[in-house]
Amino acid sequence: MAIVLGPNRYGKAETRLVRVFRNGDTHGLVDLNVSVALSGDLEATHATGDNSGVLPTDTMKNTVYAFAKEHGVGEPEEFALLLARHFVESQPQVHGAKVSIESYAWDRLGPHSFSKRGDYTRTAVVNVSDAGTQVVSGVIGLTLLNSTASEFHGFPRDKYTTLPEATDRILATAVDARWRHAGLSADWAASFGGALDALKSGFVGTYSYSLQQTLMAMGTSVLTEREEIAEVRLALPNKHHYLVDLSPFDLTNENEVFIAGDRPYGLIEGSVVRDDAPAATTEWWL
Numbered sequence: 001m002a003i004v005l006g007p008n009r010y011g012k013a014e015t016r017l018v019r020v021f022r023n024g025d026t027h028g029l030v031d032l033n034v035s036v037a038l039s040g041d042l043e044a045t046h047a048t049g050d051n052s053g054v055l056p057t058d059t060m061k062n063t064v065y066a067f068a069k070e071h072g073v074g075e076p077e078e079f080a081l082l083l084a085r086h087f088v089e090s091q092p093q094v095h096g097a098k099v100s101i102e103s104y105a106w107d108r109l110g111p112h113s114f115s116k117r118g119d120y121t122r123t124a125v126v127n128v129s130d131a132g133t134q135v136v137s138g139v140i141g142l143t144l145l146n147s148t149a150s151e152f153h154g155f156p157r158d159k160y161t162t163l164p165e166a167t168d169r170i171l172a173t174a175v176d177a178r179w180r181h182a183g184l185s186a187d188w189a190a191s192f193g194g195a196l197d198a199l200k201s202g203f204v205g206t207y208s209y210s211l212q213q214t215l216m217a218m219g220t221s222v223l224t225e226r227e228e229i230a231e232v233r234l235a236l237p238n239k240h241h242y243l244v245d246l247s248p249f250d251l252t253n254e255n256e257v258f259i260a261g262d263r264p265y266g267l268i269e270g271s272v273v274r275d276d277a278p279a280a281t282t283e284w285w286l
């Protein structure tokens with residue numbers, strides 16, 4: 001029996017970068033949270049502390065800031081590709097790089113004034129490895145609600161089942177979605193905007209008998225609208241809204257007064273994929 005090192009990686013997580021683009025009086029703003037994880041020939045440091053192959057995580061952080069100055073910061077997918085390729089190409093012992101970016105949007109209030117948009121976070125993850133390069137875009141925290149057009153019934157009942165059948169309920173979720181691009185170049189901004197719109201219209205346009213059905217419709221909507229996207233993965237928390245019993249006050253409640261539940265919540269997860277999509281080069285999930 002031998003004890004050996006299993007899969008491992010290391011990097012600098014959550015480097016917060018704000019880049020101001022000064023074009024005369026009118027400034028632009030990019031606000032990112034960048035995480036880098038490298039893998040490769042790293043046995044020595046784990047076995048003996050020989051760091052001859054360990055590019056410091058501090059250097060990774062510095063690279064993020066230096067690249068922001070030297071190359072600017074375009075779309076998050078573009079910046080992640082630039083960084084991931086840099087680490088793999090410049091360090092022979094590094095065979096894999098994963099660069100994950102969260103991008104926070106700011107709305108313009110004036111030439112150099114901005115208001116942070118709080119409705120969702122855009123994400124981009126680039127994986128460079130011997131198997132290939134993969135770009136995954138996504139969105140987290142996109143909260144959507146239908147105040148009707150949702151039912152849930154016909155489910156199995158056992159002795160622990162108390163849930164009433166619902167023929168008219170609120171359906172609400174905070175969308176966590178990632179989508180894998182078939183290629184390595186796209187109009188990333190248009191692709192993200194289109195995918196976001198497709199997720200929303202899939203949610204809005206589906207008369208739902210389960211959040212699972214809505215998940216499938218949202219993924220299908222993205223793949224129908226965006227041919228550059230090969231696969232969509234979704235994690236949809238079911239943000240339950242419970243009808244308040246107003247009968248103690250001699251009041252009726254015709255689906256008008258709800259308690260917004262916090263936890264526990266149902267969590268519906270799934271992948272929607274083109275059957276002819278190219279295979280993923282790296283394992284990915286949320």
Ligand SMILES: O=c1[nH]c(=O)c2[nH]c(=O)[nH]c2[nH]1
Pocket residue numbers: 152163209210211212238266
């Ligand atoms: O859309 C739903 N899917 C479920 O699987 C489920 N389970 C549950 O209790 N409520 C719901 N709603």
